[in-house]
Amino acid sequence: MTATTRTTSITTALLHLLHLSTTAFSIGVNYGTLANDLPSPSQVANFLKTKTIIDSIKIFDTNPDILRGFANTNITVTVTVGNGDIPALVDANAAGRWVANNIEPFYPQTRIKLIAVGNEILFSGNKDWISHLVPCIKSLHQALVRAGIDDVKVSTPYTLGILQDSVQPSAARIKPAYAKVVFAPMLEFLRQTKSPLLINPYPYFSYSQSMENYILFKPNPGIHDGNTNITYTNMFVAMMDAVYSAIKAMGYDDVDIVVAETGWPSLGDPDQPMCSVENAVLYNKNMIEVATSGEGTPLMPNRRFETYIFALFNENLKPGTAAERNWGLFRPDFTPVYDVGIMSSAVGKSNGSSPSPAASPSPATSPSTGASPSPTAKPIEWFSPITYHSKARQGVGRKRTLVTRHYKRTRTTCAPRVRSANLFKLAVPVTIPSSVRSLASSLIPLIMIWSVYI
Template sequence: MEILSATKLFFFLLLFSCHVSFLSSSATAAYSIGVNYGTIADNLPPPKEVANFLKTKTNIDRIKIFDANPDILKAFTGTGISVTVTVGNGDIPSIAKLPGAQAWIEKNILPYHPKTIIRYIAVGNEILATSDKTLIAHLLPAMKALRSALDLAKARSIKVSTPHSLGILSTSEPPSSGKFRKGYDKLIFAPILEFHKQTKSPFMVNPYPYFGYKPQTADYALFKPNGGVLDAGTGINYTNMFDAQLDAVYSAMKRVGYEDVDIVVAETGWASAGDPGQPGVSVENALSYNGNLVKHVDSGKGTPLMPNRTFETYIFALFNENLKESIPERNFGLFKPDLTPVYDVGILRHDQGVGPTSAVRAKIGRQ
């Protein structure tokens, strides 16, 4: 009886510890949410100041940058904030063979990792959208070469991927009809997805309901209450465009046999200012989209075709960037260059007295 009791006690304690661990991780939610840290501006604070701000004043624990900026990589040393580093599109051909990939890793990764936690290497950005045949042809070889270089350098924790725009789909409405572009499905995407499956790395996509905005579907795009859009193929009624876009990607992946590969949302966001008369662009709409996005992703509800999945999601962007070409492009930031919030989507640590925008933030709950 004493042995049985001890065994029961052991399993009780094991279950209790797992339960506590689950509650602890739930209590620190908001952490499937990261930010894209772009730097096309001449008025941004130094990277060290940015790193300290994110660590001490926000709940953000991951960032994505669009290069391998050494100043940023140094600044995030010891912060516990993970970084996704990007290979420039033009560098892809030079790293498509192992020696080039090893040289790139030697220069851009090994001096910083693991003191700076590098989570992913993003090989280029939206390469298929460039229609550059050379880049497209070298994309997967570059991903494979980087994977081999990381393994040889014993940096196996770093995953390799590449972000795609939703232009990779020939059909996305309704979501169940989602398909990759003809000719790209088996020749390009099946091999890329096979790479992700073999290396346990995610398929990265950049869904932007912002670009699909129409006044008649505004609430649907902004996560506001609406009647929804029916997918006749499945009988599912979609109540937000973000889920519909992700499920269209999932349907395309399923068609080529890779629905089990994880999806990471590498970019999504909403401009808070635009050109005169531009519909749908305002602080209120940016707050509604990004604020409700944070809630939705952190809920763990997933999407209708991918229930109970939490998608690692990177909001675009951390800062308003004043050297971008157009007014909307300059106004995707959650923060101004002086680190004050344009609006607060719920990532600020208000217990530390940060975030003078509580009145604006409160609107999220009233959308």
């Protein structure tokens, strides 16, 4: 190895260290506005910037007040094209006007990061929207290029209903009806433009009492994937690996995966006992740690996942059950509904430490005392996230009730594959000390100068 190569390697490593130190606790939120008691967008922007570690938002339209309110905050914004606008925006002139009206007046003062084209279009039942989805995405991308905007990506969110029947995550595949017509050109576009695949994994919509421990990261025997010899002890990670397996089978495992929506309601109707503050904390806190720790998943190790929690606020005008109005992390007066470690004053305290014992799953091979099933216990069922109940979201479609499919899988006696730091336990994010960050920052320019004279 030459001196220049060594210098480049060292510099790259230090830059990677700096990147880890600044992104370890990154998390985003879905900012819905179906309420009559919410604070102004500028107040929301100031709160997120000064009081939380939230550094990105996703909105369900192109609300100009929100886009103006988040100007010069360094908080990134994902905007959404309405489902009904998709067919018209295939036209280049229409796409150009859309970019001129909804992106250019606010960019770059507002850090618009991505345009989400519709929401869960494949399950809208609208053939016109589905057939125009990929052409619309390409049309908007080309309009951005013509406008000289090269760092705003374009994609579309999917439910996990895109997957066909599979008995284990590694066997997951895109439904044949969509694979060639929609997903092949979509994934090729995402690869070429370095844009992410957006998914909306919701273990909540597969809830059953028998699956509670598996869904909420509590100790449980896990679900064994015989193809990979991996035992999954929570549904969120299994869902992530199922999506990865599906796109890998199509040859696109290099496409990044972003969690565009996931969450848990903190309150429901009397017949919705799973909707509680305790369960919302269990799910969201553990999910955040999986997404941000850098541990990754069994099939995607050493990765962080850009993630948007649903939702920022409780929204009092949403129709449906009480659960629909109680997905928020915060009340309209900015008081937390519960604590999952996203307040800026709690970065080192809440996110740098393990969840409470009740929230932390133990290794799949040795559940903690009192949590192990009896020898005659019923095997855990793995809910294949093919179709599941989809909640009502303002501005992006109607409430849909879909069939949930599940499969009984008996846990085998094979030991799970051994991985560093036990990937089947919740990984805990590690805080990079500020002194290390400062040292890396000071060394990089010196190394760059040194490399010139070698």
